[in-house]
Amino acid sequence: MKKYLSIVIPLFNEQDNVETLLKHLKDSVTPLNKSYEIILVDDGSKDETWERISEAAQHDCNVKGIRFARNFGHQHALLAGLHAAEGEAVISMDGDLQHPPSTIKNLIEEHHKGYLVVNTCRNDVKVASFFKRTTSHYFYKIFSILTNVPMSSGTSDFRLLDHSVVKHILEFQDVDLFLRGAVAWLGYRSTTVPYEANARHSGVSKYNLKKMIRFAAKSIISFSVKPLVLGIWIGIITSMLAFLEIVYVVVQFSRGVTVPGWASIIGIVSFLFGILFILLGIIGVYLSRIHMALQNRPKFVIQETTSGKEHL
Known part of the structure; x- marks a missing residue:
């Protein structure tokens, strides 16, 4: 039976977050009375993330797991989840609980209004440093100028996509696909839901300054000459x-x-x-x-x- 909602979550060395993440997701989604699936993508973790995913899947038929042979990166993990998603609506989010599962209800409400793309805009004053907020703001400014693809500051991979949009995303053949840019480039009717970013539940961010610079450079080069x-x-x-x-x-x-x-x-x-x-x-x-x-x-x-x- 086809699900209404697919939730795609990439994980990399997040063994301590899996159980809590699933609990919060179920607490947020179950009251909505929507059929759903949770797709957890292990992006080549070195800890016991995959074991936690497998255990959860054996106890809950709504949980599915995908394990990469090695680390291929956050964007590719999201892409793999989109390939596996069967829902009419597909929500992507991070697995560190900085993207609050309680916001899923708001995303679905906007989808019911007819929006095929429901983006989110984070308010991370409490959890992100001034340096990170500033560099993120100017990255989106520069990206919009260089690519002619408008993107708002605070955009993230926490979003809802209608399945028709997902099908077009999967047609992209880019070597390093920047999903946020791809969604904006498609130009579908969209809206934005604000949310308060939480602190990480456990562990540390996997994105250091070097990775952020590399990610920014690849993103711009993917969409502009x-x-x-x-x-x-x-x-x-x-x-x-x-x-x-x-x-x-x-x-x-x-x-x-x-x-x-x-x-x-x-x-x-x-x-x-x-x-x-x-x-x-x-x-x-x-x-x-x-x-x-x-x-x-x-x-x-x-x-x-x-x-x-x-x-x-």
């Missing part, structure tokens, strides 16, 4: 400035004046070489994505699955 166009404009502007400098030196030399400034010239040249290497790096990233796409490797490898009654 403007970084390459930006390199062209930088080249044009610096060439014009260099030409004006040459004209100035020639004019001064014709007047018998020698223009000093070897140190400044070396500084300018070093600066321009720095820009050049940055642009070469950007080009290299684009080329690497083309190379990876041509290899046509699977986005993820599922080692095993589990459910209360039968395999997925």
